[in-house]
Amino acid sequence: MKKLIELHHINKSFDDQVILDDFNLYINENEFITLVGPSGCGKTTLLRIIGGLESVDEGQVIFDGKDITKLEPNERTINTVFQKYALFPHLNVYENIAFGLRLKKVNEKEIEELVKWSLKLVNLNNYEDRKIDSLSGGQQQRVAIARAIVNKPKVLLLDEPLGALDLKLRQNMQYELKELQKKLHITFIFVTHDQEEALSMSDTVVVMNSGLIQQIGTPEDIYNEPKNRFVANFIGESNIIRGKYLGDKLVEFENVVFECVDTNFEKDEICDVVIRPEDFDVVSLDKAKLIGIVTDKVFKGVHYELCVDINGKEYIVHTYEEAEINSQLGLAIDPFEIHLMKVPQIEKA
Amino acid sequence: MKKHNIILPLYIIWLIILVLIPFILMLILSFAHTDGLDFSNISFSLTNFKEIIDPVYFDAYANSIILSFLASLICLLLAYPIALTITKFKNNKLKNIILIMFILPMWSNMLLRIIGWETLFQPNSILNYFDISLNLIGSPIAVVIGMVSTYLPFMIFPIYTVLNKIDPAVIEASYDLGATKTQTLRRVIFPLSLPGIYSGITMTFLPSATNFALPERLSAGKINLLGNLINSNFGKTFDYGFGSLLSVILITIIFILTIFINRKDKDGDLLL
Structure with a gap:
């Protein structure tokens, strides 16, 4: 497998509070990797660093062999699904999804096809003209996913995207996201504090605490052979x-x-x-x-x-x-x- | 609910006595001819309506629209970057201090401020010490400067309010989808701040267009606005009929604009 993202010695502090402490991680192509840990463990900050929304104090972010540490988010071929969807309230579903394509000056006919394609992937056929505030939480979530994948990024970052959904819907979306990842062959970096979600969706689970990696492994490894007390307690009951x-x-x-x-x-x-x-x-x-x-x-x-x-x-x-x-x-x-x-x-x- | 029940009738009575009845009286008066306050020879006709399209008054209409429009536009161009900059400050205390700095002048008497400008605009003013003579008095520029300085805060606040309410994640989403800072401003921030701009324009354009003290002092009586016309009809020529008609027209314009703003501003929390 090819390494797509490499994080080298990442250090990040906010107001003297260390969020990430000499953090190193490799992420492979086509991998569904989940960062899991309690709130404040640095997982969201890490995701934002990969997306370019947060700068690093020290360290390097390598993407596809190139150093992208200093690149602005709009210069990275990475897209994010935000925690509270962050859809554009002044645009309808179609325009929300077309946003990234319009910036790339894709022609209108192609935009139309791509929007249709992405809406189909998230099971929202014929929702093009709907206003954002007329959609349910689950539907908004789907639009947010469509808006990101329509740009065909190499990496999709998902920041606790299912956190606001109810249990049943969340379980459906877990399954659908997993299917989507297999279908699109893109790397998913998924952040969650829900250990069950991490186990059921991922190829690789990264358990984090206080800015440090506690354990990296397949869901089976993490569950059956926790490396330390933190992992044993955080992942499942022990x-x-x-x-x-x-x-x-x-x-x-x-x-x-x-x-x-x-x-x-x-x-x-x-x-x-x-x-x-x-x-x-x-x-x-x-x-x-x-x-x-x-x-x-x-x-x-x-x-x-x-x-x-x-x-x-x-x-x-x-x-x-x-x-x-x-x-x-x-x-x-x-x-x-x-x-x-x-x-x-x-x-x- | 109980509180609601007590206040609502009071509010309706208030509206009827102080808004509705005076408006109906004005509406009636706009068809009327009287000898000032002497209503014994009152007669009704449509001549007032004929009079308002008399070219003599066109100057006042044009001045009202053009000068207020200019003033609003300048207010908008100044207020938008100011409001945008204030929202960027992370420290809430600092935000409030800067906002207060913009409100503070409003606490002094408006007429006093206008007279302040008036003295500065005279050929001979304190600025002569610096070898400057503005000599703007009587010019449209003086009137526009007066309007801008008076109503700028009313443009800043509604814009600041909307900008401050924009979810930072939405802006990040725009960057994430490939937009530069300028593209984000044009495609996301600006459209989302439109309700604030509409409301800012109503709050600068309307009072500018209807002000009478400001143009009178700063133009040395040379430039008349709608407000000056109304003022002279009620206060100088005692033509209550014609004055009322002008007022009714003005209220109608304001009413239409307010409906328009309310359409754009569904949350209803922008008008200060």
């Missing part, structure tokens, strides 16, 4: 337990020895053990490796969410079967469901 690696794929936590699959640890090295709530198996007490008391239960639709007290620590367990509060619960974990993380040096001491 039980994180301090444990000790005993060597030979054995790990000890809660005073019980478990088989695991990780090997890149020293003997007797302290580590963090991550167990997803759905990875616990509820078993009879005599077969259980861990026994806890159910302290709370919440029905979630597909499953029950149980709070289980094991040796005074609270664990979250997802199970299909109901359990009585205050009853004893036997738990077992398959070796491949146990994920070990390195403990940061500072915490070891």
